[in-house]
Amino acid sequence: MNFLAHLHLADISDSHLAANLAGDFAKGDIKHFPKHLQQGLWLHRQIDQITDSHELITDLIKLFPKSSRRVAPILIDLVFDHYLAFYWDEYHQQSLTEFTQKAYHSLQHTAELPEKLQLIIPKVIEQDWLMSYQTRAGLNKAIEGVSQRISKPELFKTAISDVDKLYVEIEIAFRTFYPQLMAYSRIYSRKTPEQYLP
Template sequence: MNHLLHLYLVDPHPECRLGALFGDYVKGPLDQRLPDGIRHGIMHHRRLDSFAETSVVFRRSRKRLNPALRHCRGILVDMAYDHFLAQNWETYHHQPLEDFATSIYRLLQHHQSTLPKRLQASLPRMLAANWLVALRHIEHIDSVLHRLASRLSRPNLLATGKAEILRNRHGLEADFTAFMVECRHRFQSPPSRHLMQSR
């Protein structure tokens, strides 16, 4: 669920950014008919998710949260990290978050017919609520967590996530800063040559 972090770390080629967003909706073997950049973005998304599972910092964040949240702790950390990234965006990116978000929305609208069905369905809400910029606000995080809680098949405490983030904010934000150092070293690199040539 950490769309902003995936978009920040992926190759800035438009297809790669699309793939970074597709990653939450495309499972299993990749369709080789997909453009190279989209496949690159999906694989980048999967590598980042796998890294988070093994990261000492990410695991520390999960342990800070109420154990009763169980499997939802990872979702909550994802959302908290996106919240902190949005709030501190100017530290990490030269482009204002509002402009970056607008470019992503235009990209999604331009490719709307090719988006995964669930992403297509979410797009109007994303545009109306300006999701990427709204991540700065804890009330937006709260509404997302309530919506996710209602969609999960198992009983869960995800709707209590806002209180958990606020209760552990200092520690979680310190973890986020350390996680960003790890991720920028491991994942953020200049655009790949063959993708640059296709621009």
């Protein structure tokens, strides 16, 4: 899952927004991180593990051309954020505008976030990444942005056209899988190991 999905899943499971998002930037043993981040990091890793191993996702990855299959999981995460933003009212009681402001506030006011996350927070807010996922143009910009932040940008050479060709298939996977992931998140938030609870 990408930024918007992790924040949404954190919110519906009543756990810390910024802490959940920090999972993409936090390496190593969770116990080395501040206590107020630990549950979010743990939940983030559970969500990623479920997603990466789910049959719907592994089957979807196989539909991508071999040349871009290595980055297919990243592309799927980005397109899932796009569909979540596009269909937002079906998945959350707050408007997307209100939710993004709450998420940005959490990112700005949470202490001791991983340094790499702290560095991009101003750009995330200034460019309003979460709202931009609603449109295809915003999705394409996100794909281009990710390609510029990895060591092998050539792997994204056909990324936008690959997504275009599989746009419907990815939507079907999202609409089928994401409600399951919402249920998993609520269950895991209740089953967080005691040592990670705030």
